């Protein structure tokens with residue numbers, strides 16, 4: 038299973054979370070990746086944790102003030118990137134351009150989507166993975182795998198029908214080992230989560246609980 042911890046813009050210590058992720062990942066077969074703010078990428082990557090960007094822009098080197106350049110993300114230690122997160126929705130053409138930018142420097146890509154129909158569209162763009170997240174469950178602590186298991190199964194089927202090589206993750210409200218196990222049973226090969234770790238009093242303990250089924 039792939040576990041992607043998105044730190045969003047939460048007031049956590051990205052290095053402490055990354056150190057915990059690197060340590061806990063060593064105890065399991067899971068890969069635990071951490072997606073910090075862009076400015077924290079290098080510090081997070083230096084911990085040895087698998088490091089993802091939260092976004093890269095559909096641009097090359099040039100006059101693009103405020104953009105997130107794929108080359109810069111890669112040079113600061115990231116090996117992958119989220120795209121089109123529910124809190125950073127992009128137009129289809131921009132997602133496609135961001136995928137090109139990520140491919141240019143060899144970043145793995147996870148394109149987020151709200152529902153199975155969008156998952157099919159995202160899969161058609163050729164990312165490494167897609168992640169289905171019902172927006173209404175994000176940050177609620179109510180796991181998608183319990184609240185809406187059908188959306189996960191349908192997303193897996195939708196991606197499979199378009200491109201079987203695209204991995205399918207699910208996210209929203211996931212925080213425990215039971216949630217991860219349920220996601221796996223629904224056909225997801227990874228989970229995307231944020232508040233369950235980034236807002237936990239003890240992120241290391243939260244990660245240990247999360248991957249307990251994989252130890």
Ligand SMILES: O=C[C@H](O)COP(=O)(O)O
Nearest residue numbers: 043175176210230231232
């Ligand atoms: O990127 C992570 C997702 O938006 C899920 O967030 P959450 O785990 O706080 O529900």
